[in-house]
Amino acid sequence: MMDGSTLDYGNWIRQNRSRRVSLSGIITSVATIDFALCLLAGWLALVLQPAGGPPGWACLVSAAAGGLTVCVMLQAMRAYQFIGLTDVSVQAVSLCPGLLTGAAVFAGSMAMLQGETRIDWVLVAQWTVFAAVLFAGGRAALAIVLASFRRSGLLVQRIALVGSQQGVEAFLTHAVFGPELPTHIVGVFSEELQPRACGSLDDLLAESRRELVDVVIVAVPPHDRARLPAIMQRLGSMVTDIYQFSGHYDSAGPARETVAGLPVLPLARRPLGTWQAFRKEMFDRAGSLMLILLLLPLLCLVALLIKVDSRGPVLFRQARTGFNNTTFTCFKFRTMYCHMTDPLGNRQTMRGDPRVTRVGRWLRRLSIDELPQLFNVLIGNMSLVGPRPHPLATRLQDRAFSEVVPEYEQRHCVKPGITGWAQVNGWRGEVVTAEHIRGRVAYDLYYIANWSLLLDLRILLMTLTREIISIRAY
Numbered sequence: 513m514m515d516g517s518t519l520d521y522g523n524w525i526r527q528n529r530s531r532r533v534s535l536s537g538i539i540t541s542v543a544t545i546d547f548a549l550c551l552l553a554g555w556l557a558l559v560l561q562p563a564g565g566p567p568g569w570a571c572l573v574s575a576a577a578g579g580l581t582v583c584v585m586l587q588a589m590r591a592y593q594f595i596g597l598t599d600v601s602v603q604a605v606s607l608c609p610g611l612l613t614g615a616a617v618f619a620g621s622m623a624m625l626q627g628e629t630r631i632d633w634v635l636v637a638q639w640t641v642f643a644a645v646l647f648a649g650g651r652a653a654l655a656i657v658l659a660s661f662r663r664s665g666l667l668v669q670r671i672a673l674v675g676s677q678q679g680v681e682a683f684l685t686h687a688v689f690g691p692e693l694p695t696h697i698v699g700v701f702s703e704e705l706q707p708r709a710c711g712s713l714d715d716l717l718a719e720s721r722r723e724l725v726d727v728v729i730v731a732v733p734p735h736d737r738a739r740l741p742a743i744m745q746r747l748g749s750m751v752t753d754i755y756q757f758s759g760h761y762d763s764a765g766p767a768r769e770t771v772a773g774l775p776v777l778p779l780a781r782r783p784l785g786t787w788q789a790f791r792k793e794m795f796d797r798a799g800s801l802m803l804i805l806l807l808l809p810l811l812c813l814v815a816l817l818i819k820v821d822s823r824g825p826v827l828f829r830q831a832r833t834g835f836n837n838t839t840f841t842c843f844k845f846r847t848m849y850c851h852m853t854d855p856l857g858n859r860q861t862m863r864g865d866p867r868v869t870r871v872g873r874w875l876r877r878l879s880i881d882e883l884p885q886l887f888n889v890l891i892g893n894m895s896l897v898g899p900r901p902h903p904l905a906t907r908l909q910d911r912a913f914s915e916v917v918p919e920y921e922q923r924h925c926v927k928p929g930i931t932g933w934a935q936v937n938g939w940r941g942e943v944v945t946a947e948h949i950r951g952r953v954a955y956d957l958y959y960i961a962n963w964s965l966l967l968d969l970r971i972l973l974m975t976l977t978r979e980i981i982s983i984r985a986y
Contacts, residue, residue, distance in 0.1 A: 551575050579614065671695055671771065751836045827844065835925075899934070900940070
């Protein structure tokens with residue numbers, strides 16, 4: 513708690529700045545390790561099987577199914593929330609039913625894959641015991657790691673404050689920062705540029721791109737709520753949870769959400785929660801790896817054709833805007849003559865474009881030129897499905913897309929994709945009118961608001977049936 517009459521924002525920020533470990537990153541890592549432990553348990557159980565036992569592939573596939581079930585159960589029982597990870601009782605209560613349910617799925621998968629009605633209960637018991645032992649050791653190690661992070665100040669919740677000086681001082685004066693999850697104030701940001709503010713909303717956006725901000729508190733008094741729509745529009749592209757603090761310090765009951773001990777009202781949520789992001793990440797990484805292995809002969813053949821057709825590198829690397837408005841290098845098969853390539857995307861590709869090579873025309877026609885982006889997905893820059901990333905210099909009649917469509921930046925709240933909802937619904941190709949970019953953004957935002965793994969699978973299937981040969985691809 514701080515005394516509002518003696519607040520020094522600059523000193524407060526300097527004292528609270530430090531290296532930190534991402535809370536969402538910890539949760540994602542724990543879930544990933546849990547899945548890997550279930551696979552390891554399946555391998556250990558397989559090692560103990562006598563000669564002529566069940567096939568190894570069936571055991572590992574069943575272990576994967578059981579592991580995914582365990583992760584889903586743990587998430588449903590809130591074992592992947594920070595409080596749950598640090599509470600031994602929560603872990604014990606959730607791991608028991610989680611492992612038992614996973615064992616049932618393991619047993620059913622083994623029977624189905626082998627085409628037998630008899631279940632090898634010894635194998636199921638071995639998998640369950642190994643998984644339980646590995647989970648117990650993993651949770652003990654996790655407790656030590658989390659305790660170390662808390663002691664060293666690496667595990668913190670980063671909060672940015674936005675609003676009037678009166679609202680910000682009220683928040684800092686009455687806030688209570690507990691030891692369970694240390695809180696660091698990233699800064700105070702305001703369009704009024706108060707004397708003690710750290711910067712404008714543009715500075716906050718820049719800070720969030722350097723390092724993700726966990727929570728944004730919009731602290732405005734009740735008489736100043738008319739400013740909220742303008743503030744929310746400016747912060748629409750941030751990948752964070754945004755809350756309003758109105759200046760009332762008494763909690764209105766357990767249903768109210770709190771930040772730093774103060775009741776807050778949710779204004780916006782990050783598009784994908786931690787568990788949703790984990791599921792999509794696993795789907796992307798596994799899917800991209802499988803596709804790379806499956807399409808490896810085709811990738812090698814295309815590379816050879818490009819080298820034979822024209823001089824220059826096989827791959828074309830281009831800077832594009834990605835997740836959280838950061839820049840990444842996008843890979844494509846080179847489809848243009850080397851001396852005519854456009855790294856910044858100043859000129860959109862048109863039908864019959866003379867810059868495109870003979871092989872390049874077919875690659876673009878069949879959308880094969882996009883396949884190297886599977887490596888972008890594998891390393892984490894992109895997703896299999898998401899809004900298509902645009903080159904940095906792409907314009908519509910000398911106007912940035914964000915100037916034409918104010919909601920454009922919200923596309924960057926999720927990772928860009930190789931294919932997307934807009935593309936399979938016909939919004940692809942050269943952007944020549946404002947209606948083209950508005951249509952793309954509208955479909956992209958629909959996808960973000962309604963994301964599910966089933967929707968991703970549907971879009972991938974539609975890509976195969978509609979977009980491999982498309983009149984809009986050139």
